[in-house]
Amino acid sequence: MGLALGLLAVSASAQAAPPTPGQLIFQKNCQRCHGKDGRLGLNGAHDLTKSNLNTMGRTYLVTNGMGKMPSFSKTLSPTQIAQVVAYSLTLK
Structure with a gap:
């Protein structure tokens, strides 16, 4: 019985974490151009993994566009x- 519980714990921890609200919003609105990992670069989208923008800069861009x-x-x-x-x- 101990082995069964151990296997259950391993399989439960191996499951992917549910997406965050921010990830779901990204998938719906941003992934088309930035890609799943932030590197796609369609339509001139910047590579988010190489961006130097901090929270304030990114907030400005998402709010106002450019x-x-x-x-x-x-x-x-x-x-x-x-x-x-x-x-x-988180896309680094």
């Missing part, structure tokens, strides 16, 4: 923008 990147100020709440920015910072 170049071909649209503004998300009317489609995402400030909380959602903060969530997607936080997720984007």
Whole structure:
């Protein structure tokens, strides 16, 4: 019985963590150009893994847009923008 519990614990920990709200927002709104890992670069999208922008800079860009990147100020709440920015910072 101890082995069965041990195997159950290993299989449970091997499962992927559920996506965060920021990751879901990224997948819906950003992944098309930035790619799943932030490196795709379609339509002039910058490689997020090489970006030097901090939280404030990324928040500004997501809120206001720039170049071909649209503004998300009317489609995402400030909380959602903060969530997607936080997720984007994990793409290193």
